[in-house]
Amino acid sequence: MAHEHKLEIFRGLLKFKSNTQKIWGVLIFLSIVTAVEVVLGIYKPESLMKHVLGMKGLNWIFIILTIVKAYYITWDFMHMRDETKGLRRAVVWTTIFLILYLVFILLQEGGYVFNVYKDGFIKRDF
Amino acid sequence: MSTTVVNAEAEGKTWGGGNQPLKASYGKMMMWFFIVSDALTFSGFLAAYGxxxxxxxxxxxxxxxxxxxxxxxxxxxxxMIYVAFMTFILIMSSVTMVLAVDAGHHMNKAKVTIYMFLTIIGGLIFVGSQAWEWGTFIKGDFGAVQTKGGNILQFGHYVDVDGEKEFERVALRDFVVSDPHADRTQQERKNGLWFVSEGTLPPYTMEEVVHGLETHENVLVRTQIINDEGHKTVLSREESLRQIKEYGKLAVEGANLHVNEYGSPLFADFFFFITGFHGFHVFSGVVINIIIFFNVILGTYERRKSYEMVEKVGLYWHFVDLVWVFVFTFFYLV
Incomplete structure (x- = not known):
């Protein structure tokens, strides 16, 4: 049976001997990332509260770490790493493009509505 | 006879349905495309929250x-401690799931059984925790007053912590005394006017709240507005009394779809809707896992000589974990 697994993560920096070992390795990595998120979330270091590109620096860190976690769950737990390029792109590119588009319009619109409430004369009727 | 001939001819024919460019079985591919559509549903909810x-x-x-x-x-x-625990439980059950898939590749029935069982247990712990989290949120802790405009006014006082003044929340029940004579019975369907009922009565009337605030000199009102330091704005004593007397409409405890003692009712609505929808996914995932678990025990996949079914539910289960990673970030961290 052909169940070939690609056993290296971090672009070949870390290579595991078996698929089981890789699973535990990824678990350790995901746990560390979650722990970092929780610690940052509890202590909220003052230095990271500055605004970067319209959002708190800390929030950017959270979002990037979330995407990192999502990548490893999809690539190693869901075995996306072992699928063909075609399937991978059909699933991942479609989703990412549509989500980015949706998030962009909705957040843009939300910010606009906030400004109308704040600066405009309209208060509650739209 | 005729079917075998057709099959033999189709094989190797690139344009005759004989090649599999994605090298994945029909079932697995459809699971992937279902996941794509479900991911878009969830991102629609999360974007609406945003x-x-x-x-x-x-x-x-x-x-x-x-x-x-x-x-x-x-x-x-x-x-965050408890949510972090829930996240860890879900990641852990994802790991046991992927171990079950791996054991399936090696046709190891005993190991698949154990790992599937552990995955189900993890899922149940998660759903239970979610229910507890909902219960706590619905019950609330400090209570607040809703204004006529639909905003929330919370209460608190300044305490000395290591020589610095810090604002600490005060619960309604700690300074408001309910007047036993003013107690009104809830109208139920069975008494008074027939088949007419009313919602839960507020824990305290506004007069009781105003009286409690007047007799407790140190209690101040905190509004919803976040100041430059990222804290909610605390009003002066005079302004606190004025706001409560002039705008206070209803004492609220806890959260539901109409009122939310923590702030905007939308926050509670989205919390119930998104974590509820996710919790429903976890629940159905557990049910599907149980079905597959029994199939494994019965030896269905042993006879089929392939544990691909475990792999397919595994995909769904990991997806549920994946969604939680995002819900965790956007509800609890950001």
């Missing part, structure tokens, strides 16, 4: 102040 949050960016509740409870540890403020 919309509402950007709309009320200066008055949205601070998650650290909302989710501070841990079971069996009463009265301690431990923001």
């Amino acid at each position: 919309f509402s949050r950007f709309k009320f960016i200066d008055s949205w509740p601070i998650a650290d102040e909302v989710f501070t409870h841990v079971p069996f540890l009463h009265g301690q403020e431990l923001p």
